[in-house]
């Protein structure tokens with residue numbers, strides 16, 4: 001096995017100090033059931049007061065008491081400045097993140113959370129917005145839907161789940177304009193998936209598309225939307241789309257332009273790990289190239305991208321890089337830090 005990147009959402013933190021950027025001491029104030037194995041969690045500042053604002057598409061980190069660090073999208077637009085609401089689905093194969101939250105967390109628990117981060121911003125003034133969600137991928141998509149409703153902007157929602165029991169917000173969705181809301185249940189469609197190609201083909205030429213769901217759905221969506229302008233197609237991956245192999249990491253020098261320090265990244269090692277081991281203060285969260293916390297500006301060098309945060313166009317410019325999972329084609333990578 002030559003994969004050194006931890007499996008999706010793995011607890012690979014023991015080798016790194018806890019990230020301290022933008023940590024907020026919070027308290028869990030409400031838990032609501034919204035679907036099978038899926039709950040909404042409301043957090044407020046432990047000492048009360050407003051939380052940093054955010055826009056739809058943003059997520060926060062939960063620093064779980066069991067040592068795991070996990071990311072969760074905010075599900076309601078920023079109407080209450082003192083609360084963050086996230087939706088969590090218990091992953092059937094969870095090694096501790098979602099399972100801990102669903103089974104162990106209770107109202108009153110104190111927990112560290114991060115300030116919101118947004119890699120999936122909504123174009124609120126788009127001519128038309130097509131929102132597509134699969135399973136728990138509804139969390140950022142539902143936040144966007146509510147925002148577009150509040151702003152009275154045109155939108156269409158396609159939301160697919162295995163069955164009705166798995167669909168969060170079903171009752172509310174059924175009260176919305178049936179022309180705009182298209183719900184799909186695999187078990188009521190002879191196991192057939194939502195027809196993504198038809199959803200995309202039916203949208204106006206200038207529509208912006210937002211999709212979040214399981215990786216196979218996102219890949220099918222990207223293929224189906226390939227003929228649309230790339231800048232109008234937006235995705236958020238909850239798990240990595242590609243894992244860097246050991247022979248794709250390390251074997252190059254990193255120079256930090258601001259301090260002038262240089263570090264050799266040995267083959268198989270991540271830039272993030274080497275910098276931390278050397279005492280450099282770098283923000284991080286997922287360590288898997290899916291959250292954007294470690295995004296760093298590139299001054300020179302040819303990084304090899306293994307993240308799911310930057311679009312293909314952004315990766316091609318080599319202006320930014322996720323240092324938790326990148327390799328490098330050139331001998332030296334000069335970073336703006």
Ligand SMILES: Cc1cc2nc3c(=O)[nH]c(=O)nc-3n(C[C@H](O)[C@H](O)[C@H](O)COP(=O)(O)OP(=O)(O)OC[C@H]3O[C@@H](n4cnc5c(N)ncnc54)[C@H](O)[C@@H]3O)c2cc1C
Nearest residue numbers: 007008009071072073088089093094095097098139238290
């Ligand atoms: C930006 C962002 C936003 C997110 N928003 C949400 C959200 O709103 N709601 C939500 O529920 N989740 C969200 N997630 C996902 C969430 O952060 C966690 O990854 C998820 O809860 C699973 O964590 P876990 O610890 O339960 O599972 P993990 O133990 O991390 O397992 C996750 C998956 O990894 C695989 N896996 C498990 N063990 C192994 C192994 N040994 N080897 C290989 N593969 C393995 C399995 O397929 C499993 O399903 C988001 C992620 C990101 C990056």
Ligand code: FES
Nearest residue numbers: 285286287292324
């Ligand atoms: S730490 Fe999440 S993308 Fe690098």
